[in-house]
Amino acid sequence: MKDFRRIWAISLIVKLILAALIPLSADEAYYWVWSQRLQLSYFDHPPMVAWLFYLGQIFEPFMHAVRWPAVILGHGMLAVWYYILKDHVPFEKIKVWVYLALFSPLLGFGSLIVTPDLPVMFFWSLSILLALKALQEKSLGIYAALGASLGLGFCAKYHIVLFVPCLLVYLFAEKKWKEVRISGVLLTVITGLIFCAPVILWNVQNNFASFEFQLKHGLEKSSYNPEWTLSYVLGQILILFPLVFWAALRSKVPASLRWLYYFGWGPLLFFFLTSFRALVEANWPIIAYPAVLGLALFHERIQKWLKYYVIFWGSIIALVLATLFTPALRKLNDKVNEPYEFQELSTVAREYSPLYASSYQMAASLWYFSKVPTFKLKDISRFDFFDTLPEAQPTSGRFYLVKRERNGLPSWISEQQWQMKEIKKISPDFVLLEFTK
Template sequence: MQKTPNYKLYFWIVTLALAAAKVIFTFRPEIDLFTEEAQYWLWSENLAWHYYSKPPMVAYLNWIGTSIFGTTEIGVRFFAIAFGLGSAWVTFTFGSYLYSDKVGFWSALILQAMPFWWLISTFHTTDTSVAFFWALMAFWLYRGIKEDKKRWWALAGLAGALGLMSKAVMLLAFPFLIFYLFQRKQLGKKWTKLLLFSGLMALGFIPVLVWNFQNDFMTFRHLSQLAGGGESSNSDFSFGQKLVQFFEYLGGQLAMISIFFIPLLFGSLKNVLKFRSQEKFYLILPAILTFGGFAVLSFGTEVIVNWPIFAYMGLPIVMASWVEEQSKSWHKIRNWGIVIGIGLPLILVLPDFTFLKSIEGVKKGEKAVFRRMSGYQPLADRLNHLQDSLQIQEPFYFSETYHMASELSFYLEGNPQTHMLNMGARRNQFDLWPGMEQFLGQERTGIFVSWNYDSPGEFASFQRLIYEEKFPVTFRGLPLRIATIQVYQNLTEFDPYVPETY
């Protein structure tokens, strides 16, 4: 008698191994924080109800992570790795609940072979937590609908509240759920449980309302601007440009799911539409509604590739369950998609255990991928050295981008609060914090650092320039970028660019 495979054990072996690989990646000395990660870490140094563009969850998680592990990359990325593992676990559990442990196992492997999962489970951004809480909410909601128990509706509401504190797109749970119940003709029967779910989820909106009420509803203005509203919308935007923008959006979404899974994706979607399976329709509905909504939006504004990805969490289960009903040739397509989808990222994130990453072309490719997360530690080390050698007491550091300013705050000794000199950028969180105006006429030393500009220009004037240099940084021996470093004495004029849009 053949022994039944222990798919739960297999799941944990693979998932924990991938988590370990990400921990190893985090300790690679040539890889620094992604610039958005650095920004969200700096938010955690300035805890608030909410922030200019995002809810507070990412800052709270960073505060917890760095409280445990210190101000380190692992402190920032701990929750990315943990929530990535959690998302895989929810996928395995949901697939097992609907079908079998075998389907759950393959669902989790397909998820972990998708590029978007690698992004949200390696780098700690707002997508990390919203994807996890969406998956958890969707699982508990389905149990609530099927088992008709208030407990699951309540738990789903709490997961939704935490998701809403992660990212505003969590609000799409309401049209998704209402539409699903309506087409099943259960909206009237479930309205009391729907109210329970909605009331608990709405708790996550309290921080948004409190902060925005205190800050002239800046987040709402910002989101409206991103959606193509407001004064910045371009009425002369041609249809051809809109079409290009749409196809860029479409290509980006297929890439996030993985081009290797496109046959499985279309085969399983066709199956759902043909046989009208309610549980599979439940799983694909968030993806369809969200993808369609952002597709329409892409004709009016640029849609960032990561915006819809949280809604794709149910697709691996649909794909895995469909493949199990197909011939062995489809199993091979699935298996190769998983091998490539996991193998390529592993080669990229792990240190050079083999000779492959020492090949010049591969090394250049890796440099291009990690360009935005390299060079900040060496740059900060150089600035620390200059501060000592020039005997500068309590300087303030500033740059023209929040990216550089945030990275410097993380990597400089003592983690000082840095500043952004707006030289033409849109509004951001730095506009709401005390700025460089506080240093006017105070004989303080200001250190300007930039990848892009040779000086602060007309936006800030100082009594004198003490020192300047061009500092080159490398990636594994290859030239990467050159930073301008200028040390000034006594800020005399401060006239930053004031953006009119949000």
């Protein structure tokens, strides 16, 4: 336990330092904007990520430490898995699992970036721990805690719903039903509904817009493209690392840990099937990774293969960090350079008012870096949180718009006969426009 605490604490300190040094990405800035306008839930995602940014506002004077509450919660997942494994796996193997997680591109370095994945990973893991304890101890208190964990997980990301079929298949396949306390299940359902009530209430009030958006986002195409499935399979093998994937595939686990199969391969199989309907984003099956890494522990060569895993992903992480902190290097990649580009652009928000942007990414980043409220112009791009705000529609006879040269304008600009004037080119990519009536 002492060795684990040391590894956990040192890795957390490293994460907190890096999290404070690296500027928020555009998506993170978008979630940060949500924290400026707290709601029960949001069109794009449930509200947990906004709540965590709200808690982090006290740390904003310390560079980008607004991330810290979310990073700490995400790092707490490691502690949860220590308690899941400690009675079944020797500590040397638990250390292997910890290093696999810390050097994972999504569970490790990726956990510096605040997205809904951080809280859902914590509550997914906590729900596994509580479900196992409920089966063993049959305590109503644990069943209630399981419901609370699942409800909060639903407030983090809708993918938590996959927990239920994974658990049900495990109970059926492994003949564990006799260990289930029916009154406990009812208590789990009740507490789960209570703790996810903000999301349900928001959707009821907004015609289930968020549920509909996420369903269409994951199953939106009417025709099939084989590249969706191929890119999904190859991408997941790469993220997990080929040797680790093979180790998990070929492992034989003790009876007490057979649930790892269901919570590992279950989500991966689900998203494999959805890849026949639409493109699956690389991070969507992240809930499967801790269990898959747990399966890999039971391959006889995993400790030998660990060094290749650490060298490979450690080198990639070092390269990414070098790119982030070296201006000449980060300009070679548009996505890496984007936060720094928006940070420079944010001075415009202090000079022109009211200022609008042509995308939620740009509007959110300008708002975050300048601390001057900046909105996306209504209907200029796909519907998102900004379109729900009254400020997205100009109310005076003059407003300014910063946009990329290639981006168009909403139709209401011409319909309402706004007059456009170019104020200046800010860079080869951006232009500042003035609109008057």
